[in-house]
Amino acid sequence: MRTTRCSLLLVALVLCAAACRGRPDVPILGFHAVVDSPGRLDVTPTQFVAQLDALVAAGFHSVPLSALLDHADRATPLPERPIVLTFDDGTADAIRVVLPALRARGMVATFFVVSSWIGDDEAHRSLHPAGADESSHPVLTWPEVRALHAAGMEIGSHSRTHPRLPELDDKALLEELRGSRRELEAGLGAPIDLFAYPYNSVRARIEPVVIAAGYRAAVAGQDHGGRSRTALYRIGVYRETSPQELVGYARAGTR
Ligand SMILES: [Zn+2]
Numbered sequence: 001m002r003t004t005r006c007s008l009l010l011v012a013l014v015l016c017a018a019a020c021r022g023r024p025d026v027p028i029l030g031f032h033a034v035v036d037s038p039g040r041l042d043v044t045p046t047q048f049v050a051q052l053d054a055l056v057a058a059g060f061h062s063v064p065l066s067a068l069l070d071h072a073d074r075a076t077p078l079p080e081r082p083i084v085l086t087f088d089d090g091t092a093d094a095i096r097v098v099l100p101a102l103r104a105r106g107m108v109a110t111f112f113v114v115s116s117w118i119g120d121d122e123a124h125r126s127l128h129p130a131g132a133d134e135s136s137h138p139v140l141t142w143p144e145v146r147a148l149h150a151a152g153m154e155i156g157s158h159s160r161t162h163p164r165l166p167e168l169d170d171k172a173l174l175e176e177l178r179g180s181r182r183e184l185e186a187g188l189g190a191p192i193d194l195f196a197y198p199y200n201s202v203r204a205r206i207e208p209v210v211i212a213a214g215y216r217a218a219v220a221g222q223d224h225g226g227r228s229r230t231a232l233y234r235i236g237v238y239r240e241t242s243p244q245e246l247v248g249y250a251r252a253g254t255r
Pocket of ligand 1: 088158162199
């Protein structure tokens with residue numbers, strides 16, 4: 001009997017090792033803007049609250065990305081069914097739409113902002129320059145980034161100017177990584193040690209530079225992400241992602 005049970009356990013472990021390879025144990029979701037006119041990578045406010053409610057109903061408890069790392073490093077406790085919500089680009093809806101929706105549900109998130117895009121005040125609010133596959137939206141100001149942080153949200157770097165890092169030489173690469181960290185720490189008055197790759201684009205030569213620039217971990221997407229702490233796998237949330245699909249991806253830890 002005991003032998004059978006052990007064999008079953010072994011089979012389960014082997015299957016899990018195969019199925020779980022390449023993604024972290026806790027699902028990490030990757031959102032962009034939450035706006036009325038969503039681009040391909042964005043969601044509408046109505047869609048967003050439905051997604052949050054579906055995750056809550058499915059028993060997920062949000063934690064900041066750093067809680068995952070602390071758990072791995074120091075065995076600090078995680079809630080039951082933990083999940084990490086991340087938001088890239090630092091668009092203004094983070095404070096106007098995302099924060100109230102998260103707070104109403106007792107949820108937290110990690111926001112990855114582009115340091116050179118952050119405006120000093122309302123009069124200097126910049127517009128997220130649209131990339132090939134991203135639509136442009138107003139970007140956060142420094143008082144808003146500080147307010148997000150003061151509200152208990154986690155802030156990380158999404159580079160200085162949002163380039164494709166693999167296209168940069170070593171000097172420019174280090175400047176994007178180190179420079180954004182320096183600017184964010186100065187503006188926020190708090191340490192910054194998490195990074196999200198612009199366009200989720202990362203190559204092997206970049207990962208050691210992320211560590212050299214003082215980061216503790218970095219998140220990527222479905223193509224380049226895996227278990228590596230400097231390229232963690234994120235589940236992308238897109239315009240067409242329904243609440244039910246999102247819960248399915250979160251349960252599976254992949255999409
Ligand atoms: Zn981005």
